[in-house]
Amino acid sequence: MAKNKAYGTEKDCLRSMCPVSSVLDIVGDKWTILVVRDMLLLGKRLYSELIDSPENIPTNILADRLKRLEAAGVIEKQPYQDKPVRYEYRLTQKGEDLRPLIKELAVWGNKYIEGTMVPPEGFMDKPYQP
């Protein structure tokens, strides 16, 4: 992992002006969408909640993806306590708008990948309710 890498300050440039490839330049890896999934569908906001997924995201990857998502404007980080200062992460509207994409992923997965869990009716559509 690069030491203290700052995202957005340099040329993290797009490969082309195709909207499809441009989105993949932001969320096109095996972990980023899973972080958004947990925030969107399960209402997770804390590092401790996000680290706790069935896919076992490594701690350094989670920290890195939170930084990238913040730099991309998909999430926002805000302190929710002092001593020690701790942050929570929330989806922006930009992040919320990834919902239809995540829903289509789930639809295709349920149709073509045997054994995948089918979410309850309406689960993908509404904001998380505890």
Place this chain on the structure above:
Amino acid sequence: MAKNKAYGTEKDCLRSMCPVSSVLDIVGDKWTILVVRDMLLLGKRLYSELIDSPENIPTNILADRLKRLEAAGVIEKQPYQDKPVRYEYRLTQKGEDLRPLIKELAVWGNKYIEGTMVPPEGFMDKPYQP
């Protein structure tokens, strides 16, 4: 690149039974969806056509992704001539069904990534017509 790697024969296993993560286990990288995009939206079928994208996919990556997509049942490879034997790649129904996902990628990209090209009305919805 691994020498002559055979996909599907070993444990290329899923990280969890979540449909979202399972789909990402198949198409969750920066290149795979772009190959499907070109087949779906531009009707490309030949290696020579697929290598010719604005994102400049490396030749070894294209060859690798075609193998993976075939192993995953998203595309099919068939010979279309002898001497020399040459193959064309076609989307299966499983591949065709990635269309809504690719459409959502484009919608989000056009909404949030400045300067991305907006496809003509209906372009994402119909099979390719020359």
Place this chain on the structure above:
DNA sequence: ATTAGTTACTTGCAATATGCAAGTAACTGT
């Protein structure tokens, strides 16, 4: 007051994947 946790990360380093250039097999055309 020291010691033992806990949380939210960061760092080091080995393993894996990517990207570029060059090589190759099997042709075609001159």
Place this chain on the structure above:
DNA sequence: ACAGTTACTTGCATATTGCAAGTAACTAAT
């Protein structure tokens, strides 16, 4: 015979990932 083309494969440098261990800043127990 020789150059050119196509569809890849191979080698190797670089970048990304994944695991384990380390750390700062606390809290709670002895």
